[in-house]
Amino acid sequence: MDNIGDPTSAVTPTSADAAFEQAMALHGENRLDEAERLYQAALSLDPGHAGALCYLGLLRLQQDRPEDSVTLLQQAIERDAGAAEAHHHLGVALERLGVYGQALACQDTALALIPDYGDALHHRGQALHALGRVPEAIASYEAALAQSPDDPQLELALAAALEASGRDEEAFVHCRNAVGFDPALTDQLSQALGRFGQRQPAKAQAGMQRLNRYIGTFLTNQANARMGVYPGLASAPYHDVARLPGALALERNYAAIKAEIEALAATEFQAEAENLMERGAWDVFLFYERSRKNEENCERCPTITRIIEANNTVRTQAGLLYVSKLSPGTHIRPHLGPTNQRLRCHLGIRIPEGDCGLRVGSETRKWQEGSCIVFDDSLEHEAWNHTDEPRIVLIIDFWHPDLTPAEIAYLEGLHRFASFQAVSLNRYWTANAESRSQARKHYD
């Protein structure tokens, strides 16, 4: 009788495969000493057991014994050259030993066997970065992120490579993502912000001055809560798309984005909750809604999600990221958004001929399929679709491009605090009906 599936069994397995299976189960539970004993048992029954050699090699890496790991993994590969995992772990061990060229070759072999092997792409990036081939490292990390989007170490590795290429703003986005996944990494973010500030001292200083002025307004905001209004940011109804790398990425990826949106069934949309319509029907498909990620919807649209998460999008409660469908005959009445800290971007997906458009301030524009319109939705705006066809746009809120990474990081912190306080704030607003009507704001 073998005892596969019962890793705690004290019975000594009689076949190498049985011992190996038990060892893997224990390894998976991080019971490393017991796993070691059973890998050894497997190898004493079959000294060439490729699986046991490979995983004992991995265990040696976890024990910080990379030389021993290399020996075992090379033996595993001699036995089974088609095991992508063995090549990958060997690459990691060689990377640990500083032999980056060989480490890279191992990851390439692993990837030739399994092209979308996320961990291999990650460590291929590490090897390339160490070899000074930074642009290739970035591409490899980006491919790895497509496989494992929630990996904080990968986000940090990409941030380091971007920073090494002088792309501080993008490095910031990924550093902040890492902290979002693992708050224990906050120090890494504050150190990165320090380095960005040293490289661009004038810009960083101007940002901190704006932030001070903003916080200064909290002293006088009792009568009229206008915490959304941020000083010193360029204000205009429409802004240049080129100032937002994320908007350009949306345009570049238009074909894939359109395909993702067109694959959504009408029933997957929900009715927009805020009562801003004069008539018609306004339906939305939400990716992020005031700091909450809609995992299911994001999974349905991987390209859109990747662009959202690789750019300075507002994913706090001050931002909305969604597909917006205006049915024929719909009119959204004039209203104001809550803050100038963001700029709102509409990517035209399906734009009917005829009378449909957007007015911001005194200027009216019409969307075009595949192009972005960037506007300040804290100014009065309205939208309508007086045609016989639905109008569909992808709406993405970006941090105002004048804001420095440090300002964004602090504003995100403040927004998190504000959502934490939302209940008491609501009570305050209800008790202050007059100020509430003065500051009447909508998110949509």
Ligand code: LMR
């Ligand atoms: C808005 O952002 O207020 C509207 O323009 C939304 C939309 O779908 O046009």
Ligand code: MN
């Ligand atoms: Mn609006």
